Amino acid sequence: MAGRKKPQAQARQNNRRGRVDDFLVRGGRVRDGVQKILSSQQADKMTVEEARRLAAQIKRKGPLAIGALFDRLFDKDPLSQRLAIMLLTEIDDPFVFSKARQLLKRPNLPEKVRVALLTIEALNKSSPLSGSLPEDASELSLDALLQFTDDFWQYMEAEEISTMWLENFVGESPQERLLMLELLMKSAHARLLGVARLEIALAAPEIMRFLAEKLGDFRSSQAARLLEILLDHPDSAIRRAAACSLNRWNERNPSGASDADDAASAVHFYHAQMATDEWEGQYSLVYAVRSADGQIKFFVTLLDRWDRGIVDCWGCVRYSEQEYDKMLESMAADLADLRQRDIAKHTALTLLTKAMELNAQRKHPLPLEFCVWLHLFENEQFEPDPKVPKFGEDCDICHKPLETGPRRAPWVFGNMVVCNRCCDRTLHCPNCSEQTSLAECLLRCDPGNRHVIKCPGCSHSLEMPT
Ligand SMILES: [Zn+2]
Numbered sequence: 001m002a003g004r005k006k007p008q009a010q011a012r013q014n015n016r017r018g019r020v021d022d023f024l025v026r027g028g029r030v031r032d033g034v035q036k037i038l039s040s041q042q043a044d045k046m047t048v049e050e051a052r053r054l055a056a057q058i059k060r061k062g063p064l065a066i067g068a069l070f071d072r073l074f075d076k077d078p079l080s081q082r083l084a085i086m087l088l089t090e091i092d093d094p095f096v097f098s099k100a101r102q103l104l105k106r107p108n109l110p111e112k113v114r115v116a117l118l119t120i121e122a123l124n125k126s127s128p129l130s131g132s133l134p135e136d137a138s139e140l141s142l143d144a145l146l147q148f149t150d151d152f153w154q155y156m157e158a159e160e161i162s163t164m165w166l167e168n169f170v171g172e173s174p175q176e177r178l179l180m181l182e183l184l185m186k187s188a189h190a191r192l193l194g195v196a197r198l199e200i201a202l203a204a205p206e207i208m209r210f211l212a213e214k215l216g217d218f219r220s221s222q223a224a225r226l227l228e229i230l231l232d233h234p235d236s237a238i239r240r241a242a243a244c245s246l247n248r249w250n251e252r253n254p255s256g257a258s259d260a261d262d263a264a265s266a267v268h269f270y271h272a273q274m275a276t277d278e279w280e281g282q283y284s285l286v287y288a289v290r291s292a293d294g295q296i297k298f299f300v301t302l303l304d305r306w307d308r309g310i311v312d313c314w315g316c317v318r319y320s321e322q323e324y325d326k327m328l329e330s331m332a333a334d335l336a337d338l339r340q341r342d343i344a345k346h347t348a349l350t351l352l353t354k355a356m357e358l359n360a361q362r363k364h365p366l367p368l369e370f371c372v373w374l375h376l377f378e379n380e381q382f383e384p385d386p387k388v389p390k391f392g393e394d395c396d397i398c399h400k401p402l403e404t405g406p407r408r409a410p411w412v413f414g415n416m417v418v419c420n421r422c423c424d425r426t427l428h429c430p431n432c433s434e435q436t437s438l439a440e441c442l443l444r445c446d447p448g449n450r451h452v453i454k455c456p457g458c459s460h461s462l463e464m465p466t
Pocket residue numbers: 395396397398399400418419420421422423
């Protein structure tokens with residue numbers, strides 16, 4: 001009888017061991033489960049949405065499952081390692097960073113794993129280090145970084161690399177960016193030209209000088225287009241270097257014909273639609289293209305017709321047709337109060353071109369987010385759509401250019417648009433001696449004949465101020 005009852009202390013110990021064993025068994029099972037999921041995936045064919053879904057699925061399984069992804073970083077197969085990096089970059093969980101830190105402290109950590117861990121820290125949006133290069137990066141040999149990044153980036157689209165540059169490196173000093181650019185652009189791969197375009201928009205002189213020389217090494221015709229922009233640079237040394245590079249490029253591409261890089265990055269128009277906010281003078285425009293591998297890239301941009309041109313932009317790559325349709329559906333629900341319709345390619349291009357001209361005319365720099373996507377349409381030839389209204393209108397009362405202030409947009413009354421200053425103008429009614437604002441009068445007058453204004457108090461006809 002006594003034998004059946006274990007002493008208390010021993011029971012507790014066994015229980016604890018039981019829990020540890022349980023945990024290990026369960027851990028093994030979770031890890032096996034994750035390995036099974038991963039072995040059926042191909043990193044090079046996965047869309048961003050698929051990667052996000054898979055990352056969310058693994059995150060739900062908890063730290064043990066995430067740990068299985070870290071195991072994969074040690075894998076000899078670069079594709080398997082690549083997949084783990086892709087997924088760990090998409091998981092916003094503090095465990096990812098504590099685990100990465102813990103591994104980084106490990107002695108004899110293979111160089112490739114170390115770079116992978118630092119890459120995850122740099123790319124993960126919820127990383128506490130996001131926005132600055134981790135200090136440990138200085139311990140890396142630069143050659144190892146280059147070796148790795150080159151590998152790493154062949155699975156990324158140009159727009160993803162540009163967006164990563166925008167989100168993680170644009171805040172660094174020009175000197176530091178130059179150091180990275182020198183490394184990254186050694187291979188002169190077309191995928192990096194989006195970064196070059198962003199840097200041209202940022203216009204740091206030392207980087208302009210570097211690009212004016214370096215762009216001559218690229219084979220893609222995009223490089224020639226960027227060099228043409230630099231031919232107009234105010235600094236004569238930069239202009240000279242760009243002219244030299246352009247000669248070099250032309251010698252190697254005598255017919256100006258597109259090469260293999262161009263063929264790989266070629267895209268075809270897929271779909272465009274817009275939502276119109278007449279009152280605000282704004283359009284939300286979606287422009288989608290299909291790339292050589294059949295996947296869809298698109299950007300969504302906000303256009304301001306009165307004053308600011310291109311205001312904002314975001315975009316995505318690697319969407320399937322179904323994922324794209326779903327995105328449109330959810331956007332249609334968000335913009336349900338606006339008029340939405342599919343538009344023809346030449347209409348979309350007319351809108352984009354007019355908006356960009358307004359940016360230039362009113363000296364509002366193009367948003368950097370927009371520069372990431374510009375190359376998807378800038379070479380398209382098209383007949384302008386005459387139905388697209390004018391961009392950059394004047395106030396119908398004072399005839400000065402309309403401005404879209406930070407808080408108030410111009411007012412639309414029927415077919416008139418009136419600047420804030422005019423709206424606020426005080427009118428004095430000689431009949432009832434009341435004071436009123438022009439906006440008050442316009443709100444109350446006959447929509448078909450806004451030029452005849454009346455006192456809102458006594459309906460006496462008032463003179464339209466000039
Ligand atoms: Zn005005």
